[in-house]
Amino acid sequence: MNLYEVHLDNFTGPLDLLLHLIKKNEMDIYDIPIAAITSQYLEILDAMQTLNLDVAGEFLLMAASLVHVKSRLLLPKVVDDESEEDEDDPRAELVRRLLEYQKYKEAAVALDEQPKLNQDVFSRFAPEPEVLEKCDGGFVEVSLFDLLAALQDVLRENPEPLFHTVDVEQLSVTDRINAIMSRLQGHQSLAFYDLFPDKVERSDIVVTFLAMLELVRLRMVRFMQNKRFGTIWLMTSVEVTPDELELGEEALGYS
Amino acid sequence: MAIPDLVPLVEALVFAAEKPLDAAQLADILEAEQMNIIQALDELAEFYDRHPxxxxxHQVAGGFQLRTRPEYADFLRKLGRRRPFRFxxxxMESLAIIAYRQPITRPEIEYLRGVDSGSVLKTLMEKHLVRILGKKDVPGKPMIYGTTSEFLELFGLADLASLPTLQEFSELTEDAGVDGMSPSHLAASSEESDLVGSDGFSSEH
Structure with a gap:
């Protein structure tokens, strides 16, 4: 057996490694000698371990599948003279995956060879890595995922405390709605993060967030942002004074 | 025949615009018929082709943009506007799979690659090349992913249909003399498969 020089980084995964072995040994992909390829594959895994490299679980899983395929090959076939060929070749699934994988591996190389903006071709406006947020352009709707990501940011900055709170504070979504609306008065918009003061209770954050969602549902504010991943703004869509609001906690269903 | 004044006008707008402009936007700005705009764009493209x-x-991400010729890349890189990076x-594998198979879920990507792709996917999303399109209506509601217009801009593609054609079948008749998987090995294999023209311009026409 040859000694293989192993560069783990050079293989993006077990399929990549298998393709490499098939090419190296000039094997026929439609008739892979499973025993030979398995022993070479395992040799490489051994070498990886000798080099103290962490062998990713996927590589081990593939080794197990190879052994499994080999064991199925060894079992006597149920003889069915008509269609004993390819149909139930235990290697078929592996071959299909290898061919499919190879297709995308080549596509990746082809794609990588396309002249790339700011690498091979240049336009006048190269987008700077850290562009300042521009406020001139139009607004786009905030997607649910952006909104959830923003909530998660706030929650992360205010982790759950490790102690128990004994005193119960009554938080009302209605009150919070009114608070937000009065803060919005005279402003066209408020930044999402500005509504969450520093060092605030998590339950407080939740109530504020629920209040925002209620306001959106009532079509009194809208979530907008200038660009993807930009600041999320709460924008008033109608002029409503807080006292015009007649919202009971029951009406909102948070009582 | 395009209206004569339209060609330099279109050129000026495309030159000054920050992002690729499409015919509809140009027609809007110039208050002209979209058909005339398309003619003017054609004429402009032809002019740049004919004269050195x-x-x-370049037709890219559904619009048009003026770009430097790829053959001058070595010199332009010396301007040092951007730190060169390589994927x-x-x-690249994950990006190619998403580009050709979108909309696609993470498990589907991982099945094709045979390896966990979570962190790669995260990087591609951070670089705004891939985005979440929504959720698939199957048990578990997995996220589905697709490419962005930034992806088209980066690779100079007019649309997804101008991705290099997928090679359905390719025999594994690699020159077996190559040892290990060096970058040169990769380059050699792609030259053989000849998926893109050497100039990479084919999508333009």
Whole structure:
């Protein structure tokens, strides 16, 4: 057996490694000698371990599948003279995956060879890595995922405390709605993060967030942002004074 | 025949615009018929093809943009506007799979690659090349992913249909003398498969 020089980084995964072995040994992909390829594959895994490299679980899983395929090959076939060929070749699934994988591996190389903006071709406006947020352009709707990501940011900055709170504070979504609306008065918009003061209770954050969602549902504010991943703004869509609001906690269903 | 004044006007707008402009936007700005705009764009593209200019009109991400010719890349890089970067092979593989198979879920990507792709996917999303399109209506509601218009801009593609054609079948008749998986090995294999023209311009026409 040859000694293989192993560069783990050079293989993006077990399929990549298998393709490499098939090419190296000039094997026929439609008739892979499973025993030979398995022993070479395992040799490489051994070498990886000798080099103290962490062998990713996927590589081990593939080794197990190879052994499994080999064991199925060894079992006597149920003889069915008509269609004993390819149909139930235990290697078929592996071959299909290898061919499919190879297709995308080549596509990746082809794609990588396309002249790339700011690498091979240049336009006048190269987008700077850290562009300042521009406020001139139009607004786009905030997607649910952006909104959830923003909530998660706030929650992360205010982790759950490790102690128990004994005193119960009554938080009302209605009150919070009114608070937000009065803060919005005279402003066209408020930044999402500005509504969450520093060092605030998590339950407080939740109530504020629920209040925002209620306001959106009532079509009194809208979530907008200038660009993807930009600041999320709460924008008033109608002029409503807080006292015009007649919202009971029951009406909102948070009582 | 395009209205004569329209060609330089279109050129000026495309030159000054920050992002690729499409015919509809140009027609809007110039208050002209979209058909005339398309003619003007054609004429402009032809002009840049015929005369040896440093820039050319590139159809990209559904619009048009003036870009420097790829053959001048070595010199333009010396301007040092951008630190050159290379995608890892894992990133390119995942990006190619998403580009050709979108909408696609993470488990589907991982099945094709045979390896966990979570962190690669995260990097591609951070670079705004891939985005979440929504959720698939199957048990578990997995996220589905697709490419962005930034992806088309980066690779100079007019649309997804101008991705290099997928090679359905390719025999594994590699020159077996190559040892290990060096970058040169990769380059050699792609030259053989000849998926893109050497100039990479084919999508333009």
């Amino acid at each position: 200019r440093g820039i050319f009109l 890892s092979r894992a990133a």
